Amino acid sequence: MKKIGVLTSGGDSPGMNAAIRAIVRKGISMNIEVYGIYHGYTGLIEGTIRQLDLGSVGDIIHRGGTILRTSRSDAFKTEEGRQAALAQLRKFGIEGLVVIGGDGSSRGAQKLFELGISTVTIPGTIDNDIPGTEMTLGFDTAVNTVIEAIDKIRDTAASHDRISVIEVMGRHSGNIAVWAGLAGGAESIVIPEVDFNIEEITDKLEETNKRGKKHSTIIVAEGVCSGAKVVEMIKERTGLDTRVTVLGHMQRGGSPSATDRLLGSRWGAKAVELLASGEPVGKMLGLRANRLVANGFDLLHSEKPAVNLELYELSNSISI
Incomplete structure (x- = not known):
């Protein structure tokens, strides 16, 4: 193999640049030309492709986001779009492709493999919800970002005897909420995988209030309901001063943790090999x-990994 390409697709995640850097430098060390495909599958269809050299990936291992940019492509979901992408790969002589992204990105990679393009995917998503891996690229950084926010918000909540509801990302997965909630000492965690019971939350708040603890932290995964709605329900049931903070896309940004830099580097080199x-x-x-493991694309059609309910139950048992 003389030429390979790399693209990032879907939502960005910290560590993507570390993976891109490793792919380029490992490829060059093996006398393989590496081409960056900009703006994900959209850029592949449009031919937004250029060769990367050692300098192209200098000083990026510590940067969040992705230097290749990213997008979601409806056009690639069509047969016409995939044929256009295939034509671009052939035009540039690209024989193999590394795709960094989440579930949808991997499904796109599978389609290219079925068209005859050797394809390897790196699981890049802060949600940690890809089959076949215990960790995804960006998850560790996102959890640490949330923990840092929890610590800062708690300072103000304690000063004002206030309940803080913090809404985190996780439409279909409660991983960020569970890991950050446990590590951040939250009193309650609300996730899509467990039935939401406002009575349990408010009963715990009233009990801690009677003990003299006037501030508490509640973590809500966005896939259950909005943090604002939880605040409204708590106020209606308890009358306690309650405020909401929506962390939003700050969870995707920032300098990747050491764990994500290492993962990105290891996976990038392995993909080239x-x-x-x-x-x-x-x-x-x-x-x-x-x-490191390499799974077949058939794993995409199995069930997504479940949230670690042992951590969820542990948090419940010690947040009293």
Whole structure:
């Protein structure tokens, strides 16, 4: 294999640049030309592609986001769009592709593999909800961003004897809420995987209030309901001073943690090694027991990994 491409697709996540850097430098060390495809599958269809050299990826390992930019492409979901993408790959002589992104990005990679393009995916999403891996690129950084916010918000909540509701990302997955809630000492965590019971939350608030603890923190995953709605329900049931903070897209940004920089670097190098093997490749990279694994695309059609309910129950048992 002489030429490979790399693109980032879907939502950005910290660590993507570390992976891009590793792909480019590992490729060059193996005498492989590496081409950056800008703006995800949209850029692939449009041919927004240029060769990357060592300098192209200098001083990016510490940067959040993605230097290749990203997007979501409806056009690529059509047969016509995929054929246009295939034509661009052939035009540039790109024989293999690394796709960094979430579930939808991996499904797109599978389509290209079915069209004869060797493709390896790196799981890049802060939601940590990709089959076949215990960790996704960006999750660790996002959790630490939320924990930092919890610590700061608690300072003000304690000063004003106030209940703080913090809304975090997670439409279909409560991973960020559970991990950050437990590590941040939240009194209650609301996630899509567990039935939402406002009575349990307000009963706990009233009990802690009687003990003399006048401030509490509640973490709400956006997939359940809005943080503002939870505030409204708490006020109606208890009358306690309650405020909401919506963290939003700040959870995706920022300098990646050491964990995400390491993961991105390891997965990036591994992707190049797989593509350079000389055999047709269609793999999803993952992590199990801190060891890199390469799964088949068939895993995409299995159930998504469940949130760690043991951590959820642990938080409930010690947040009293």
